[in-house]
Amino acid sequence: MDDIPDRADIKVTPPVIFSIYLAVGFLFAWASSLHALPGVLARGxxxxxxxxxxxxxxxxxxxxxxxxxxxxxxxxxxxxxxxGPYRFSRNPLYLSLVAIYFGLALLLNSLWMVLLGIALAVTLQRVVILAEERYLEDKFGESYLAYKAKVSRWL
Structure with a gap:
């Protein structure tokens, strides 16, 4: 009997990762007044x-x-x-999480949050996306590899 679970081997879910980075980012934004951009541009x-x-x-x-x-x-x-967006990105939901993070960072106009947004993207890729890609390659084989060759990971 095959006891391997039919799912990606993800230790921490994306919403948990996002929430941790968001909490830390809010703390940094609150503690520091380093701005990313001029106010009106950052908000827009x-x-x-x-x-x-x-x-x-x-x-x-x-x-x-x-x-x-x-x-x-x-x-x-x-x-x-x-x-839909899966024609352009293999990970549009993770792309959205990162965009939400950067959007909030810019609304708060926090340089620290912008920098943490980069770390968030790297963490999602290493902790979640690579595990999902291994799982999808194992499960779908050539059809996933063909999709992967055609569509970029992020954009």
């Missing part, structure tokens, strides 16, 4: 990123739902989705 870019992230996340969730595959990374993936 921050709002734009938040709106773009909401649009990408919504369309990604709808695409996953249409294919009947779960959103949660600790559940079995049932299909490779290549429509």
């Amino acid at each position: 870019l921050g709002i734009s990123l938040l709106l773009a992230a909401a649009a990408v996340a919504t369309t990604a969730i709808l695409a996953l739902n249409r294919h009947g595959t779960p959103i949660h990374p600790r559940h079995a993936t049932t299909a490779i989705v290549g429509e």
Whole structure:
């Protein structure tokens, strides 16, 4: 009997990782007055990123739902989705999380949060995305490798 779980071997979920970085970022923003950009520019870019992230996340969730595959990374993936934002990014939900983080960093105009946003992206890639890619390669083989060759990891 095969006792290997049908899911990616992810130790910490993306929302937990995001929440940790957000809490630390808020502390740094509160403790430091180092600004990333001039105020009006930072707010405008921050709002734009938040709106773009909401649009990408919504369309990604709808695409996953249409294919009947779960959103949660600790559940079995049932299909490779290549429509909606998945045509341009293999990880549009993680891209959205990072965009939300940068949007909030810019709304708070915190240079420290911007720098932590880079670390968030690296952490998601190393802790979550690489494990998911190994799982999807094992589960879907050539069809996932073909998708992976065609579509970029982030953008």
